[in-house]
Amino acid sequence: MNANTLEINSGRNEEWRINLRKTLKTKERTVIPRIKMPETEPLDRIKSYVEVNSGLTEEQAITEAQRCLDCVNPTCIEGCPVNINIPGFIKSIETHNFNNAIRVLKETNALPAVCGRVCPQEIQCEASCFYQTKLKKPAIAIGHLERFAADYERISGKVHIPETEAKRDYKVAIVGSGPSGLAAAGELVKLGYQVTVFEALHEFGGVLKYGIPEFRLPNEIVNFEINNLKKLGVNFKKNFIIGKTADFDDLREEGFSAFFVGSGAGLPLFMNIPGENFIGVLSANEYLTRVNLMGANKDDYDTPVFKGKKVAVIGGGNTAMDSVRTARRLGAGKAMIIYRRSEDEMPARDEEIQHAKEEGVEFLTLNNPVEYIADKNGRVNKIMLQKMKLGEPDTSGRRRPVPIKDSEYLLKVDLVIVSIGVSPNPLIPMSLPKLETSKWKTITVDPETMQSSIPDLFAGGDIVRGGATVILAMGDGRRAAKNIHNYLLKEMQSKQASGINKID
Amino acid sequence: MAKIISKQILSEKVVQLEIEAPRIANKRKAGHFVIIKIGDKGERIPLTISQASIDMGTITVVVQAVGVTSYKLSKLEIGEEVTDVVGPLGNPTVIERMGTVLCAGGGVGIAPLLPVVEAMHYAGNRVISVLAARSKELLILENEISVFSDEVIIVTDDGSYGHKGLITEGMEMAITREKIDQVIAIGPAIMMKYASMLSRKYNIPTLASLNSIMVDGTGMCGACRVSVGGQTKFVCVDGPEFNAYDVDFDELLMRLGSYTDEEAESYKRILT
Ligand SMILES: Cc1cc2nc3c(=O)[nH]c(=O)nc-3n(C[C@H](O)[C@H](O)[C@H](O)COP(=O)(O)OP(=O)(O)OC[C@H]3O[C@@H](n4cnc5c(N)ncnc54)[C@H](O)[C@@H]3O)c2cc1C
Ligand code: FES
Numbered sequence: 219m220n221a222n223t224l225e226i227n228s229g230r231n232e233e234w235r236i237n238l239r240k241t242l243k244t245k246e247r248t249v250i251p252r253i254k255m256p257e258t259e260p261l262d263r264i265k266s267y268v269e270v271n272s273g274l275t276e277e278q279a280i281t282e283a284q285r286c287l288d289c290v291n292p293t294c295i296e297g298c299p300v301n302i303n304i305p306g307f308i309k310s311i312e313t314h315n316f317n318n319a320i321r322v323l324k325e326t327n328a329l330p331a332v333c334g335r336v337c338p339q340e341i342q343c344e345a346s347c348f349y350q351t352k353l354k355k356p357a358i359a360i361g362h363l364e365r366f367a368a369d370y371e372r373i374s375g376k377v378h379i380p381e382t383e384a385k386r387d388y389k390v391a392i393v394g395s396g397p398s399g400l401a402a403a404g405e406l407v408k409l410g411y412q413v414t415v416f417e418a419l420h421e422f423g424g425v426l427k428y429g430i431p432e433f434r435l436p437n438e439i440v441n442f443e444i445n446n447l448k449k450l451g452v453n454f455k456k457n458f459i460i461g462k463t464a465d466f467d468d469l470r471e472e473g474f475s476a477f478f479v480g481s482g483a484g485l486p487l488f489m490n491i492p493g494e495n496f497i498g499v500l501s502a503n504e505y506l507t508r509v510n511l512m513g514a515n516k517d518d519y520d521t522p523v524f525k526g527k528k529v530a531v532i533g534g535g536n537t538a539m540d541s542v543r544t545a546r547r548l549g550a551g552k553a554m555i556i557y558r559r560s561e562d563e564m565p566a567r568d569e570e571i572q573h574a575k576e577e578g579v580e581f582l583t584l585n586n587p588v589e590y591i592a593d594k595n596g597r598v599n600k601i602m603l604q605k606m607k608l609g610e611p612d613t614s615g616r617r618r619p620v621p622i623k624d625s626e627y628l629l630k631v632d633l634v635i636v637s638i639g640v641s642p643n644p645l646i647p648m649s650l651p652k653l654e655t656s657k658w659k660t661i662t663v664d665p666e667t668m669q670s671s672i673p674d675l676f677a678g679g680d681i682v683r684g685g686a687t688v689i690l691a692m693g694d695g696r697r698a699a700k701n702i703h704n705y706l707l708k709e710m711q712s713k714q715a716s717g718i719n720k721i722d
Numbered sequence: 723m724a725k726i727i728s729k730q731i732l733s734e735k736v737v738q739l740e741i742e743a744p745r746i747a748n749k750r751k752a753g754h755f756v757i758i759k760i761g762d763k764g765e766r767i768p769l770t771i772s773q774a775s776i777d778m779g780t781i782t783v784v785v786q787a788v789g790v791t792s793y794k795l796s797k798l799e800i801g802e803e804v805t806d807v808v809g810p811l812g813n814p815t816v817i818e819r820m821g822t823v824l825c826a827g828g829g830v831g832i833a834p835l836l837p838v839v840e841a842m843h844y845a846g847n848r849v850i851s852v853l854a855a856r857s858k859e860l861l862i863l864e865n866e867i868s869v870f871s872d873e874v875i876i877v878t879d880d881g882s883y884g885h886k887g888l889i890t891e892g893m894e895m896a897i898t899r900e901k902i903d904q905v906i907a908i909g910p911a912i913m914m915k916y917a918s919m920l921s922r923k924y925n926i927p928t929l930a931s932l933n934s935i936m937v938d939g940t941g942m943c944g945a946c947r948v949s950v951g952g953q954t955k956f957v958c959v960d961g962p963e964f965n966a967y968d969v970d971f972d973e974l975l976m977r978l979g980s981y982t983d984e985e986a987e988s989y990k991r992i993l994t
Contacts, residue, residue, distance in 0.1 A: 418808065418938075418940050419808075419938065419940075420759060420766075420805075420806040420808070428942075456806070457806050457807060457808035458745075458808070459808060459809075459811075459940065462749065462809065462810060462811060463745050463746065463749065463808070463809070463810075464745060464749070484940065484941060484942040485941050485942065485956075486942070486943065486944045488944070488947075488954060490954065494954070495947060495948070495949060495954060495973055495977065496976075497976065497977060497979070497980045498980075500943075500944065500945065501943060501944040503942055503943045503944065504937060504943035504944055504945045507937055507938065507942070507943050508937065512765060512766070512937070513763060516763075518763055519763040519764075519765075520761075520763060520764050520765040520790045520791060520988060521765040521766075521937075522765075522981040522984035522985060522988070595976075595979070596973075596976035596977075596979075643940070643941060643942070644941065644959065645940060645941065645959070
């Protein structure tokens with residue numbers, strides 16, 4: 219066990235925890251079956267945007283919390299990218315102390331209601347759970363419990379307001395309101411800074427709003443987190459594009475002393491195959507944005523969206539699953555995932571793949587589009603697909619898909635959603651020629667401090683990692699915030715030493 | 723929220739609105755556009771900035787009521803507010819001293835042409851503007867364009883004003899008469915297609931400012947994509963101006979018709 223985990227888990231030796239462990243024998247705990255998340259019926263849920271997972275009841279949560287053995291060596295903490303004190307919050311749930319559970323979660327996770335819903339726990343904390351690794355039993359449902367505690371806080375109205383330090387005379391600008399930006403804003407406002415979040419779109423939340431559908435993450439939850447930040451004093455400015463509406467230099471002149479860039483990986487990739495610009499072939503970002511951000515699925519909204527009957531979604535990630543499940547909800551009788559590898563290689567979360575299958579999505583794995591064909595008006599009506607087989611593993615460790623010769627065939631479709639990945643949003647790097655970027659166009663930062671080649675500019679999330687996850691983006695935001703604080707403390711000291719009291 | 727400071731009706735369906743947006747006014751250059759949205763349930767549409775005043779903190783846009791959003795916008799009155807305005811977006815027009823520049827504008831395309839004419843004039847070019855409209859009543863901004871043009875050639879489809887004919891005929895009058903170093907064409911896609919076919923015949927470098935469908939305007943969705951020189955480009959971040967010879971105008975025309983049915987339906991709904 220590393221020293222860090224030991225420290226995080228020091229609460230284990232508190233009296234209440236010691237006593238709690240004695241209330242049930244290990245055997246009694248391990249025989250409890252893992253709770254199954256209550257879900258809306260597949261045939262009901264595809265008729266609406268209702269959240270698929272409906273959340274645990276108090277009783278279910280407490281029973282699930284009893285399964286946790288409060289291990290001496292909680293490997294789950296090491297599996298968590300932000301090292302949440304997992305036994306700490308779970309044991310609080312076991313004792314009914316939900317407020318303490320949320321307090322523990324919020325020590326390291328700014329957005330537990332979001333992460334409890336969208337984190338790939340099955341490959342992180344839950345994959346390192348003692349049940350899974352040693353007992354060969356299903357892991358503790360850590361994600362469901364995290365969500366439970368966060369929802370309890372929201373619904374009960376007993377919101378844990380973190381303490382903020384005395385106001386400092388320094389302004390910090392956050393570029394982008396995705397999870398990395400929100401996390402950085404939350405941390406900096408607690409440290410007493412005057413924080414303004416600048417967002418290009420007309421809504422806050424980044425991918426949490428425009429990408430992830432409401433049946434997986436209701437907007438209400440994202441808005442709740444944003445309102446909490448507003449209550450703490452964070453300023454939010456929408457319709458404001460850094461590099462366009464104002465440059466970094468303008469903001470420096472307006473008194474901003476440091477910047478966090480969390481501008482995400484917005485640019486959708488296409489395959490550059492013939493026919494890709496036909497009408498009815500669109501990126502997952504466009505499709506999801508039209509629905510999630512612009513309300514195109516609702517009659518009284520102005521934005522249109524194609525309601526395909528035979529929809530093909532190209533790709534095997536979360537974005538592809540979200541798109542194909544959206545298509546089902548918009549009335550597609552046939553909604554298909556087309557993926558060039560096999561199901562084992564799919565990067566989407568297991569839960570999403572499972573939910574998609576329950577909702578009647580067809581999986582055409584080991585298939586790859588080579589061309590799109592359209593009617594006389596240019597509207598796509600067929601895809602030429604090529605069959606694939608798996609070859610040797612590539613650099614990512616996944617087996618490389620190899621085309622099978624002369625295996626092409628035509629598939630009838632009326633809508634195609636391309637979801638093969640994104641590359642970083644170029645707006646910021648374009649506006650800062652001196653900023654160091656990688657060959658993948660991500661912003662280069664010191665991985666310890668998240669500081670870029672421009673000293674007052676820190677960055678994190680997808681703009682640094684390429685497409686990653688909510689939890690990593692959030693972790694970056696917090697880490698950057700702490701280092702922005704250190705950076706500004708040094709600036710203050712050196713200004714004071716040279717006789718200037720304040721950075722203007 | 724951005725307040726409407728002044729409003730002018732330019733023709734039957736075309737209005738000019740001056741909108742309060744000091745930051746955008748400060749940063750905008752010729753060629754830039756904004757995305758606007760009206761109401762919480764509105765859609766996002768791009769509009770080129772035709773003029774701006776840093777002193778007043780305002781930008782001016784010209785809008786033709788052809789769909790739901792442009793209709794709603796054209797109905798807003800002084801003192802009312804546009805819910806969302808963001809920009810300036812896109813790359814500005816490259817303004818240089820090139821010699822003689824022919825600026826060709828058709829229909830409401832004359833509005834986005836205005837800042838280009840102005841900037842080309844101040845950069846020391848001889849500017850010939852060719853303005854085309856279906857009829858005299860539909861011709862907009864003639865006076866404003868004249869201020870910065872060495873010559874203005876007007877063509878109308880019905881001959882009710884200026885020369886009778888198409889924009890290409892007006893352009894050809896200037897091209898056959900004197901040496902033109904650069905053509906800039908802004909207007910309906912079909913007009914730009916023919917304008918660039920003509921200038922290509924005479925080997926004159928030509929820029930076209932494309933008016934694709936957009937959603938975010940920041941490179942995030944790809945709704946605005948268009949083939950240029952055989953490569954897919956995003957109009958909002960790579961454009962909106964491109965070398966007209968390389969633009970696949972037929973594809974642009976096709977893609978512009980993507981949502982015709984859906985739009986016609988909602989337009990009908992708000993008109994009734
Ligand atoms: C459909 C979809 C489903 C996903 N599902 C999951 C999942 O289940 N689990 C998971 O962990 N991850 C998931 N991800 C990935 C996850 O959402 C991202 O890794 C995460 O949101 C990245 O956060 P971020 O803060 O870096 O950027 P983003 O969330 O991308 O936010 C960036 C924000 O910055 C704004 N912006 C950009 N440039 C500027 C500028 N110049 N000025 C002002 N604002 C600007 C953008 O408009 C945007 O709002 C999914 C992604 C998608 C697209
Ligand atoms: S409008 Fe979305 S990428 Fe250009």
